[in-house]
Amino acid sequence: MPANLSGFSYIKYLMLARVSIVDETISNIVSSCCALESLVLQYCHQLIHLTASHARLQILVVQFCKSLVSICIRADTLESFVYMGYKINIDCEHTQFLDMLHVYYVNKDDCALDFISAFPKLPKLEFLVIQFPTCLPVCNIFGPFFV
Known part of the structure; x- marks a missing residue:
């Protein structure tokens, strides 16, 4: 990358896929x-x-970046966050406007609920999608009412 990177000041949407x-x-x-x-x-x-630290960032999607160990989110305006991949560490601050969270772990033994607990408070959360790579026996968790 050039040290004097310019010309991107008006970009609103940036997608980087399969890049080193x-x-x-x-x-x-x-x-x-x-x-x-x-x-x-x-x-x-x-x-x-x-x-991910940006004053205007509203949507952050991170999918299948296999070497990723951690994500640090500092985005006051973040509304939507999608993560798909292996279990990682999440450090979140200033995500009080997050209204959509989608989590998918590729390993069946990793619990996506641990991921969600990384968010301190989610007062505006309206959509929560948790995907699992295999079927879960949820009827045993909730008792006879859901059998």
């Missing part, structure tokens, strides 16, 4: 996109510690 990009580079790109509202990262396998 490292943490520092994605941070530089995002910080140069002043109008960025939606960021989608798919199959970016060199990302390890993603920091």
